[in-house]
Amino acid sequence: xIIPRSARKVWLMFTVATIFGTVLVSPYLLLDxxxxxxxxxxxxxYALLVAHVFTAFIALVLGPLQFIPAIRARxxxxxxxxxxxxxxxxxxxxLAAVPVALLSGRLITQLGLTIPAVLWLVxxxxxxxxxxxxxxxQHRNWMMRNYALTFLAVTSRVLVPLLLLAQIPFATxxxxxxxxxxxxIPIGEALGWMVNLIxxxxxxxxxxxxxxx
Numbered sequence: 137x138i139i140p141r142s143a144r145k146v147w148l149m150f151t152v153a154t155i156f157g158t159v160l161v162s163p164y165l166l167l168d169x170x171x172x173x174x175x176x177x178x179x180x181x182y183a184l185l186v187a188h189v190f191t192a193f194i195a196l197v198l199g200p201l202q203f204i205p206a207i208r209a210r211x212x213x214x215x216x217x218x219x220x221x222x223x224x225x226x227x228x229x230x231l232a233a234v235p236v237a238l239l240s241g242r243l244i245t246q247l248g249l250t251i252p253a254v255l256w257l258v259x260x261x262x263x264x265x266x267x268x269x270x271x272x273x274q275h276r277n278w279m280m281r282n283y284a285l286t287f288l289a290v291t292s293r294v295l296v297p298l299l300l301l302a303q304i305p306f307a308t309x310x311x312x313x314x315x316x317x318x319x320x321i322p323i324g325e326a327l328g329w330m331v332n333l334i335x336x337x338x339x340x341x342x343x344x345x346x347x348x349x
Contacts, residue, residue, distance in 0.1 A: 143204055143205060143206070146200050146203045146204050147200070147204070149200045149287075150197070150200035150201065152290060153196045153197055153199070153200060153287070153290060154196075154197050156196070156289065156290045156293060157192075157193045157196045157197055157289065158193075160189060160192075160193070160289060160293075161189055161190060161193045164185075164186050164189050164190070167186065169182045172185065174236075174240070175240070176239075177239055177241075181235075181236065181239045184232045184235050184236050184239075185232075185236050187228060187229075187232040188229050188232035188233050188236050191224065191225050191226075191228040191229035191232065192225070192229040192233075192286070192289055194220070194221070194224050194225035194229075195221055195225025195226050195229060195286045196225075196286055196287070196289055196290070198217055198220060198221040198225060199221060199225075199282075199283040199286050199287070200283070201217050202214065202217060202218055202221065202279060202283070203276075203279075203280075203283075218267075218279075222260050222263075222264060225286075226256055226257070226260045226282065226286065227257070227260070229256075230253040230254075230256040230257045230260075231253075231257075233249050233250070233252075233253040233256075234249075234250055234253050234254075236249065237249035237250045237253070238250065242322060244322040244323065244326060245322040245325070247326065248322050248323075248325040248326030248329075249325060251329070252285050252288055252329035255285055255329070255333075256282065256285045256286070259278050259279075259281045259282040259285065260278075260282050262274075262278045263275050263278035263279045263282055266278055277340050280336045280339065280340055281333060281336050281337075281340075283336075284329075284332035284333050284335065284336035285329055285332065285333070287332050288325065288328045288329045288332055291328035291329075291331055291332050292321075292324040292325045292327075292328035293324070295324040295327055295328055295331070296320050296321055296323075296324035299320045299323060299324060300320055
């Protein structure tokens with residue numbers, strides 16, 4: 137069976153999302169607060185972080201499946217995956233992300249996570265409303281924007297090493313690079329969702345131009 141080019145791209149995204157998601161979730165599998173990759177202020181903060189990470193993994197992995205033509209053609213399957221994506225992934229993960237960000241104590245982290253979390257909820261709600269109205273073109277557009285925000289988990293982890301590489305010529309020691317790494321993480325998170333939304337808008341507008349009038 138020949139897989140359409142567009143479907144191959146989606147499956148590639150699914151593979152990348154699964155690999156990155158597994159890496160991101162792995163430190164939290166044993167529920168050991170000492171393994172947390174984010175500084176937490178206590179057990180409650182850690183519990184919120186774990187809830188955010190695991191539900192984000194659900195959204196990250198299920199999201200690409202919604203754009204595979206063969207799955208979209210099976211409406212009940214598509215609808216079921218979409219509901220799990222939104223209700224078990226996006227909704228709880230976004231709600232947990234806000235207090236996790238606010239408790240971090242760092243302004244750039246608070247803004248870099250709270251803004252996309254709110255946009256995550258808004259785009260998810262607009263996608264759901266469009267589907268209820270049977271406006272499937274707008275539903276797909278909003279879902280593309282929504283998954284662009286979900287994919288922040290991947291993009292931010294790609295941007296941070298790139299930002300660090302750009303810092304190397306100006307670093308004076310290994311300690312300087314290590315300190316830069318800690319400061320680049322929230323910057324990568326803040327830039328990641330912006331880059332993703334811009335990419336999503338370009339794809340949406342390109343698809344609208346080539347769509348038959």
